[in-house]
Amino acid sequence: MNLKIKYFGMLTEVTGCTEEQFPLIEGNIADVLQLLMNKYPLLKEKEFQVAQDQVIVDIKKPISQGEIALLPPFSGG
Amino acid sequence: MEERYNRHIILPEIGIKGQEKLLAARVLLIGAGGLGCPIAQYLAAAGVGTIGIVDFDIVEKSNLQRQVLFGESALGKNKAIMARERLKDLNPGITIHAYPERLTPKNALDYFKEYDIIVDGTDNFFTRYLINDAAVLTNKPLIYGAIYKFEGQVAVFNYKGGPTYRCLFPKEPQEGTIPNCTAMGVLGVLPGIIGTMQANEVLKMILGIGEPLSGKILFYDALKHQTQVMKLNKNQEEIDKIYAQREEFTDREEVNSYCQTTTTTVVAIKDVLTWEDTQFIDVRNQEETPKINEIKVDQIPLDQLLLHKNQLANSKKKVIFCQSGVRSKKAVALLEEQGITNCWSIKEGAHQIKEILAESVMAIDKL
Structure with a gap:
């Protein structure tokens, strides 16, 4: 079972992709983020919010099958 | 009025009544740059009766790739004033106030009180948080838009007690952690798309038609032509913090931000x-x-x-x-x-x- 991870804005420059499949693990979203930060250490320095299945959620929320999106703030105008 | 706004008036969803609502509306736009130009252009053309434009900056040659209200004759001149010049010709029947100055904690609340709807077309976090907090304190809906290279975000904040920008990103990112268009570059048409979406939200709100993009944030990717709408919940704790700092609001430090050197x-x-x-x-x-x-x-x-x-x-x-x-x-x-x-x-x-x-x-x- 896989989890789809989506990246937006400057985060795609850290990960080199806009989305990827990630093995579904037990735990909460923070656990997934920890694994992602191990994979992409530069992610630790980035600001972002997390959406699970198109809803912005607290990272303490348990993982469910579906999609997790990492959403950074943009400042340009 | 009937001829100029005919294509609005013949829409049953708008009609003469809707057009009158637009003409009676007062909208304050902060920033007349990449986002601000299309926003101001469509609001003025649509007949929004009073438009205020705040911008301290001057038009530079590198702006012309996306800031479509300006031409070579505007180079070196103030953006708010040059935008008003162009918009007066586009629609002489409306009132446009140009404020050629920076939005600050000192003047924000006074400006916001004069208008019904606030539109964020700025290019730095300091002003974005200032706008959000001032919109909360004056109880005004805020139409937010922001861009990064080929991507954009649009949302309606503080609408009828809905979520605010701080419910999405509670803390202002540290200066320099997230680059803006000047540092990174931006596809010229992107602010056109995002700004036009913001103008659409303003018009819908004034007319009371459709559903405002409140409690949601839209992400747009110009390269894939994809939009995704994420649901956003209200974070009352963050909103209460804004109210708690109400007394000190005008004393808030005018921190160094982009284009604002100490x-x-x-x-x-x-x-x-x-x-x-x-x-x-x-x-x-x-x-x-x-x-x-x-x-x-x-x-x-x-x-x-x-x-x-x-x-x-x-x-x-x-x-x-x-x-x-x-x-x-x-x-x-x-x-x-x-x-x-x-x-x-x-x-x-x-x-x-x-x-x-x-x-x-x-x-x-x-x-």
Whole structure:
């Protein structure tokens, strides 16, 4: 079972992709983020919010099958 | 009115009543840049009766790639005033107030009180959080838009007690962690798309049709032409913090943000002449005069500064000037964002610098 991870804005420059499949693990979203930060250490320095299945959620929320999106703030105008 | 707004009026969802609502509406736009230009253009064309435009900045050549209200004749002039000039011709039947100044904690609440809807077309986090908090304190809906390279975000905040920008991103990111268009570049049409979406939200809100993008944030990717809407919940704790700081709001520090350099990095040419180990950098474009040839000067136009940052001498005091002292300030902010320190902006423009240099050369000759 896989989890789809989506990246937006400057985060795609850290990960080199806009989305990827990630093995579904037990735990909460923070656990997934920890694994992602191990994979992409530069992610630790980035600001972002997390959406699970198109809803912005607290990272303490348990993982469910579906999609997790990492959403950074943009400042340009 | 019937002829100009005919295509609105014949829509049953708008009609004469809807058009009258538009003409009675008062909308305040902060920023007349990439986002602000299309926003102002469509609101004015639609007949929004009173539009206020706040922008302290001047039109530069590198703006013309996306800031569609301006042409070459506007170069060097204030954006709010130049936008009003263009919009007056587009629709002389509406009122446009140009405020050629920076939005600050001191003036924000007074401006917001005069309008029904606030639109964020700015380019830095400091002003975005200021706008959000002032919208909460004055109880005004806020139409938010922001861009990064090929991507954009749109949302309606603080609408009928809905979520605010701080419910999405509670804390202001540290300056320099997220680059803006000047530093990163942006596809010219992107602010056109995002700004037009913001204008659409304003018109829907005034007309009371459709569903406002409240409690949601839309992400747009121009390269894939994909939109995704994420649901956003209200975070009352964050909103309460804004109210709790109400008394101190106008005393809030006007922190250094992009285009807002602290005065300590601005210097007078007379003082600079006493310094040692300086590198003078002219950030004007090649064709601008007068040329400064009394001293050794490296010429790097502002829009190429980051490309050529290896020409900057690490060990020296980098003293930057331009035609009026505006671009040189931007250059310092830009370099500081990149972690390049020891940069100074000369407060005088090139004409004055040349005069002062000529005088000091004469003084040396006399010795």
